[in-house]
Amino acid sequence: MDHNNHVQRSKRLKAIIRALDNGPRRVVELAELTGTSAITIRRDLTELAERGALERTHGGAKAASARGAEFPFVLRESELYATKVALAQAGRELVHGGQSVLIDNGTTTLAVARELAGAGVTTLALSLHAAAALASRPGNEVIVPGGTIEGDDLSFTGIGAMETIRAMRFDIAFIGACSADPAHGLTVATWPDAQIKRAALESSARTVLITTATKFSRTSAHRFGSYDDLDTIITTADAPVSAIYEARQAGVEVITVPLSAILDH
The missing domain is CATH 1.10.10.10 (Winged helix-like DNA-binding domain superfamily/Winged helix DNA-binding domain)
Structure with a gap:
């Protein structure tokens, strides 16, 4: 197809x-x-x-x-596909060979995993989708945590995942979110996912929220952090001006991908 x-x-x-x-x-x-x-x-x-x-x-x-989730993983993966590819390519520019990298679960971070295939990094993948993408070419050391996985998006959500994250230290973590509204912070739909993401923030030297512009105007039930917990945000140039302003006021580096880069995919 x-x-x-x-x-x-x-x-x-x-x-x-x-x-x-x-x-x-x-x-x-x-x-x-x-x-x-x-x-x-x-x-x-x-x-x-x-x-x-x-x-x-x-x-x-x-x-x-x-x-x-609002829709099954396979449908969310195809939504804004070209945008996610462009964001992932911007994220790839932040990674250097030999680094340790955490790849969160989600469709945008899965795009990052695909860009990092064969990049020569040590990675912890928080979903089997991301692990398969990272291991699709030789060069990476790919680690997955133990414990249970969610049936739809194949993400690791149990205590075993949190213990693995806390036992490691990452040069850079690519984090996703269901919503990133400036007033409500970084939120997701489920409590276990919030705990996993909070552990990732605590174990990483550089935390990167990589997200489409639509997430800045949404809210979800479970808060796992705020802009103060981030080092970098990668989003598109049509992200709300207020969100970009609040992020920069919090000392966050904001990388905006031009819309012309999206049209190229």
């Missing part, structure tokens, strides 16, 4: 999930909504049900009774 088809498919799956927020829908309704066939919709519903994003019903589907 080429990238354009992948993006179109991701948009269709998101449209299905959003439609179910307003109540159960039948296959024929979803086919009409998305402009595709009933066969394709049934295949989509089966995949989304397996990922826990919805529940199948006779002849259709309904919203999942309890859903963690």
